[in-house]
Amino acid sequence: MAYKTRARFVADDIRHRILNGEFPGGTQLRQDALAADYDVSRIPVREALLTLEAEGLVEFYPHRGAFTTELSVAKIRELFDLRVLLEGHLLRQAIPRMTEAALHKAEHILQEYDAALDSGSQIDNWSDYNFAFHEALYHPADLPEAMNLVSQLNTKSDRYIRMQLLYTxxxxKAEREHHDLLELSRQGEVDAACQLLERHILEACEGIVAVLEGRVQASQTPDTAQL
Amino acid sequence: MAYKTRARFVADDIRHRILNGEFPGGTQLRQDALAADYDVSRIPVREALLTLEAEGLVEFYPHRGAFTTELSVAKIRELFDLRVLLEGHLLRQAIPRMTEAALHKAEHILQEYDAALDSGSQIDNWSDYNFAFHEALYHPADLPEAMNLVSQLNTKSDRYIRMQLLYTxxxxKAEREHHDLLELSRQGEVDAACQLLERHILEACEGIVAVLEGRVQASQTPDTAQL
DNA sequence: GTTTTGAAGATTGTATAAAATATAAAAAGA
DNA sequence: TCTTTTTATATTTTATACAATCTTCAAAAC
Incomplete structure (x- = not known):
């Protein structure tokens, strides 16, 4: 796992730029421009874009190139509903199998969170922290395929989560809920924990939708479509 | 959608060969050999393999190449559990929104099924038919992301489903259950339909596991590992 | 006898360059 | 003037060639 091929490096960086909003939905990603950016040939760039296509961040049109995908409000709602379903499943399986070590690990991540929060907002790293905590929580379930699906859903919605964090x-709030979630898990309160998790996810979803609809209302004048 | 790039064509064909069992789990897929096979350069082959990696049929190791993935019994069980979760969700949303047209479409697919069954086994097309029926059933739910996840789970488990069909x-049985499923959906019996769906999926899973464990017992002598 | 080192061979990863295709603009015809 | 065809340009897609990395196997050291 030490070695990182150029294609993988480029993929990681382009993903980062997409999630940060540098490439909003619908922008074309020109291969030679990116190749020049990273000072590599177009082939690793192409492979990187293919990887991102698999993740749902990018879409290829034959002989026309790659474009970043656009998420509608309906699709965001769907993604978060699926998160409720899958993460609920994971948490329900995980809680009965949680060891002391697993609980400590999740708690450790939470504390790092808190520390980072005190020393400035740090939106950039927030997504990773957030996913790390949820992953730690679900890890005892030992369901790698389910984790994989959850991870996919996260990358697809990540950029909108970041957007929300900028505005609200x-x-x-999420941090408080994470603490409660961990506490309920520790006490083995499966149903209560799952209910809280459901609220946690769905309220985040509504926050994003609110920002999105507000934004649409605010900037309905220019730069609507680029394709 | 008419045009098919070479990379996509190669990807479709290699997928087919993997699912048919021509490349069992763990075999290395050499790029130049495949390139010679299809009479193209290595680059479209490489892109095809990357696509298949995203689908979970293949795994890349840096500077070592691509290998077809191996599924354990535990992983198969996990995949089918996820199918129960997601397809149940889909069916539950779909039934209240089913129009006459949607029901007819599903029924039409079923009838084609039956016809194909009478004229010979046709295992090769069975997976496509099966997925087409389930898709038609879930289509009224209008949840493309969920459908996408279900499709992923299907491609991952497909080759083992085919294997099961060869032996049992x-x-x-599946065909009969499909008829019942459609009938319950038509009558709006949401709970009964979902319960039947759950049984339908889980029993298929157990069938596969039985074959797998039987096969392992039968051929424990030669060709165990290639890597 | 076991382990380590190193060189040869094979295979993947990347760069450069040519071919194929789509988009846009210009010219010809109605 | 509007539509259709042609041509030109830009971009993607694929092929060829080269570089980097890994595996293998034999020889040497412990």
Whole structure:
């Protein structure tokens, strides 16, 4: 796992730029421009774009190139509904199997969170932290395929989560809920924990939708479509 | 959608060969050999393999190449559990929104099934038919992301489903259940339909596991590992 | 006898360059 | 003037060639 091929490096960086909003939905990603950016040939760039296509961040049109995907409100709602379903399944399986070590690990991640929060907002790393916590929580379930699907759903919705964080103070709320979630898990309160998780996810979803619809209303004048 | 790039063509064909069992789990897929096979350069082959990696049929190891993935019994069980979860969700959303047209379409697919069954086993097309029926059933739910996940789970488990069909008479059983499923959906019996769906999926899973464990017992002598 | 080292061979990963295709603009015809 | 065809340009897609990495196997050291 030490070695990182150029294609993988480029993929990681382009993903980062997409999630940060540098490439909004619908922008074309020109292969030679990116190749020049990273000072590599177009082939690793192409492979990177294919990887991102698999993740749902990018879509290829034959002989026309790669474009970043656009998510509608309906699709965001669907993604978060699926998260509720899958993460609920994972948490339900995980709680009875949680060891002390697993609980400590999740708690450790939470504390790092808190520390990072005190020293500035750090939106950039927030997504990774967030996913790390959820992953730690679900890890005892030992369901790698389900985790994989959850991870996919996360990458698809990540950029909108970031957008929400820019406009609202959702981090503190999420952070409090994470603490509660861990506490309920520790006590083995499966149903209560799953209910909280469901609220946790769905309220985040509504926050994003609110921002999105607000944004649409605010900037309905220019730069609507690029394709 | 008419045009098919070479990379896509190669990907479709290699997928077919993997699912048919020509490349069992763990075999290395050499790029130049495949390139010679299809009379193209290695680059479209490489892109095809990357696509298949995204689908979970193949795994890349840096500077070592691509290998077909191996599924354990535990992983198969996990995949089918996820199918129960997601397809149940889909069916539950779909039934209340089913129009006459949607029901007819599903029924039409079923009848084609039956016709194909009478004129010979046709295992090769069975997977496509099977997925087409389930898709038609879930289509009224209008949840493309969920369908996408279900499709992923299907491609991953497909080759083992085919294997099961070779050894057992599961097609007829599945066909009967499909008819019942459609009937319950038509009558709006949401809970009963979902319960039947769950049984339908889980029993198929157990059938596969039985074959797998039987096969392992039968051929424990030669050609165990290639890597 | 076991382990380690190193060179040869094979295979993947990347760069450069040519071919194929789509988009856009210009010219010809109605 | 509008439509259709042609041509030109830009971009993607594929082929060829080269570089980097891994595997293998034999020889040497312990």
């Amino acid at each position: 103070q959702a981090i503190e | 008479q599961a097609i007829e």
